[in-house]
Amino acid sequence: MSERLWRILVDSFPKILLPGLKMTVPLTVIAFSLAMVIATVVALIQFAHVKVLTQIARFYIWVIRGTPLLVQLFVVYYGLPKVGVVMDAFPAAVLVFSINEGAYCAETMRGALESVPVGQIEAGYCAGLNFVQVMRRIVLPQALRTAFPPLSNSLISMVKDTSLAANITVTEMFMATQRVVARTYEPLALYLEVALIYLIFSTVLTWVQRMGEKKLSAYGVKEARHA
Amino acid sequence: MLEVRHLKKSFGGLTVLKDVSLRVNQGDVTAIIGPSGSGKTTFLRCLNLLEKADEGELVFDGQTYDLGHVSRRDIAAIRMRTGFVFQNFNLFSNKTALQNVTEGLIIARKMKKDEANAVAMQALGQVGLSDRAAYYPSQLSGGQQQRVAIARAMATKPDIVYFDEPTSALDPELIGEVLAVMRDLAASGMTMLVVTHEMRFARDVSNHVVFMEGGVIAEEGSSREFFANPREERTRAFLRSISEENR
Ligand SMILES: Nc1ncnc2c1ncn2[C@@H]1O[C@H](COP(=O)(O)OP(=O)(O)O)[C@@H](O)[C@H]1O
């Protein structure tokens, strides 16, 4: 490797990592947290068969899962100003990513809720618990445990998908890399460098996921539900 | 202490219970026997509102409930004073044996945690599982799980406990330990309504036997009478088929 290339890589490293820490990570953390709230609410609405709301929930999931994330970003950031809804790039990205991720995770959560045996819910009622108590004490703890691995996967995917936010001018890691490339004309080395940083982020999350799963398996449940 | 009058229930077009009436006295152990599909499970489920009956009356502890139109509050009140033991145990798999028993005490009945733990430990002791209190259901055998379920049902001091084929899901060698616990419970004076295929239990432990077939009570009587002199031909046919099965 030439000395020039080496210097470019070293110099650019903080220029790429910093936007990563300042934009990519907050975008992921905030949007995913909101997505979890949306997903839980939407999944519970369907699980409890709340009448009109269930229809709305299905419609929401249908639309979001049926359209590309990139198109959703463009509609919100470039389209909505035409009807007077103007947003900065970062909040627009948070909004779109949380709504998008919320739809996918809602399906994961609904599946997890439905995987809790009906008999345990009935046993809860027979013990005198009401609906909310049964949900909080019996159903949700088991559903969250079931949903943990797939939700972790969603989070890891999301870290990578935030690179799409570059398209609506959010200066996250990928856009920062593009800028350095434009100055130095070293696309191969620099794109590999940013790929490596994404890989490190994902690896850390995978590691956290493993620890979480180990902790959750303390229930003594032997069967592997996600084998 | 409990009386059901004219209970009717259908699923879609299928009538499962056609006008069932039954009286249970304090301390009675009533066995419900009958072929599969005759409506025994549905009957028990209607009694504590896991299934909503089409019509029927429930007289329970001096109150009369219209089973076709029960308020949410009445449902809660009925369940607070009954216990239910399922065929498949249905223990909460995210809770230990002890927590399975304390859940209804602490969460539903607002008992203090220390007191609930003491009550639950005593209940687990009665079913011979004091040493398994900290185990999760997945770490227990089927027989042990069902005994925890029985402890869970009786720890709340219900007025009556319903059992829906409590030994049918068990390996043969585990049936005895569960029946022994139920026998102790019966001897302690607990009022029990037990759907069962165990004819020895029905004959030796219960004092009253109900034979259900096709959604009606075809015959009932004191267990001695019932087994010594079954009046109905279909009862005799059923008893014959059961004894052949067990041979
Ligand atoms: N939830 C349900 N939906 C439709 N049919 C049911 C339902 N539960 C029970 N049945 C039907 O009701 C009849 C009686 O069932 P059940 O009460 O389980 O009988 P048993 O316990 O005596 O075997 C059966 O024909 C069964 O298929």
Ligand SMILES: [Mg+2]
């Ligand atoms: Mg049955």
